Amino acid sequence: MTDKAELAFIVNPLDRAAPRRGDPDWLKARREQEAVRNIAFVGDKVLVSANGATPHLAPPCPDWPGRAGAGERSVFLGLAPDGTAVFAELLDADEEAFAPFVARGDLQAIDLRSLASEGALPAEELGVLAQARSLLGWHATHRFCSTCGAPTEMGDAGYKRVCPSCGREHFPRTDPVVIMLAIRGDKCLLGRQSRFAPGVYSALAGFVEPGETIEDACRRELMEEAGIATGAVRYHSSQPWPFPSSLMIGLMADALDEEISLVDEELEDARWFTREEARAMLEGTHPDGIRAPNPIAIARHLLMSFVSGGRA
Ligand SMILES: [Zn+2]
Incomplete structure (x- = not known):
C-alpha cells in the first residue's frame, strides 16, 4: 500500500545542465545534434502519436520535422541520460507545421492530466512533460515586465526572461x-468540493501564502476549511503538479479536536474516516460508494500511508 510507482510527474531523468545552458554556442550545438528531441505543445496540450495504442513522443510520427526551433517559443529542458538534448516548443493551434499531421490522423493533442491518468507513458516521460508544460506556460503568460510593462525577452535557454527596458530579470x-491529511487517533480527515467526481473525498489543500511556513499554511488551511486545530505537522512527500505550475507538499498533521466546521465554504462536506473506511475507499469497496482520489495525485498516497499505519 506504500508503493508510489503510480504517483505522476515525480521522475525526471534530465540533467538540466544549468551551468552550461546559458552559453549560446553550447545551446546552438545541442539544437543541431543529430538526435535532438523536441517536445511540441499546442496551448496546454502535448502532441503525441495517434497511430497506435501507446503514444510515444520522440518523434511523434516518422516524417515529423522534429528539429527544435531557436525562437522565443523554444526552451531547453535538459540532457537525457544518453546525452540527447531535449527541448520543448509551444506551437500555435493553427500552426501549419503540424496541422497536416493532425488532419491525416498521425498526431493528436492531448492534455497532460489525461495522459497521466491513462498510464500510457513511462514515469520519466511524464516528469519531463510536466517540466515542459510548466515552463512553456510560464513564458506564455509572462511576456511583459512586471516592473515597467515593457515586452521581455527569453534568456538562459528559457530559465529567465530579461527586460531590455529596465534590466530586470524574471x-x-x-x-x-x-x-x-489531518489525523486523530484511528481517523483521518477528508473533504469534498462540489467539482469533484461523485463520491470522491480527498485530502484538504491550499496555496502557501507570502510570509508563511509550510507548517503554518497547513494549520491555517485546516482551520479555514474544516475548523480543525492542528498540532505537529510532518512532511510526507512532494510532487510537481503542472496545472499550471504548482509543487504539491504532502503532509500529515496531528488534529487537536474533531469538531468539524466548514468555515470558508470551500468544501461541500468534510468527514472523519476510520482506517478501515479509508482502506475500503482505496479498494473500491466502501459501502456508501465513497471513493479515494486519483492514483496520479498525492492525496491518494497520503491515504495509502495512513492505511498502512505510517504516520508520515
Ligand atoms: Zn522592465
Whole structure:
C-alpha cells in the first residue's frame, strides 16, 4: 500500500545542465545534434502519436520535422541520460507545421492530466512533460515586465526572461501548495468540493501564502476549511503538479479536536474516516460508494500511508 510507482510527474531523468545552458554556442550545438528531441505543445496540450495504442513522443510520427526551433517559443529542458538534448516548443493551434499531421490522423493533442491518468507513458516521460508544460506556460503568460510593462525577452535557454527596458530579470515561478491529511487517533480527515467526481473525498489543500511556513499554511488551511486545530505537522512527500505550475507538499498533521466546521465554504462536506473506511475507499469497496482520489495525485498516497499505519 506504500508503493508510489503510480504517483505522476515525480521522475525526471534530465540533467538540466544549468551551468552550461546559458552559453549560446553550447545551446546552438545541442539544437543541431543529430538526435535532438523536441517536445511540441499546442496551448496546454502535448502532441503525441495517434497511430497506435501507446503514444510515444520522440518523434511523434516518422516524417515529423522534429528539429527544435531557436525562437522565443523554444526552451531547453535538459540532457537525457544518453546525452540527447531535449527541448520543448509551444506551437500555435493553427500552426501549419503540424496541422497536416493532425488532419491525416498521425498526431493528436492531448492534455497532460489525461495522459497521466491513462498510464500510457513511462514515469520519466511524464516528469519531463510536466517540466515542459510548466515552463512553456510560464513564458506564455509572462511576456511583459512586471516592473515597467515593457515586452521581455527569453534568456538562459528559457530559465529567465530579461527586460531590455529596465534590466530586470524574471525567473520561472513554482507555486507551493500544502496538501494534508489531518489525523486523530484511528481517523483521518477528508473533504469534498462540489467539482469533484461523485463520491470522491480527498485530502484538504491550499496555496502557501507570502510570509508563511509550510507548517503554518497547513494549520491555517485546516482551520479555514474544516475548523480543525492542528498540532505537529510532518512532511510526507512532494510532487510537481503542472496545472499550471504548482509543487504539491504532502503532509500529515496531528488534529487537536474533531469538531468539524466548514468555515470558508470551500468544501461541500468534510468527514472523519476510520482506517478501515479509508482502506475500503482505496479498494473500491466502501459501502456508501465513497471513493479515494486519483492514483496520479498525492492525496491518494497520503491515504495509502495512513492505511498502512505510517504516520508520515
Ligand atoms: Zn522592465
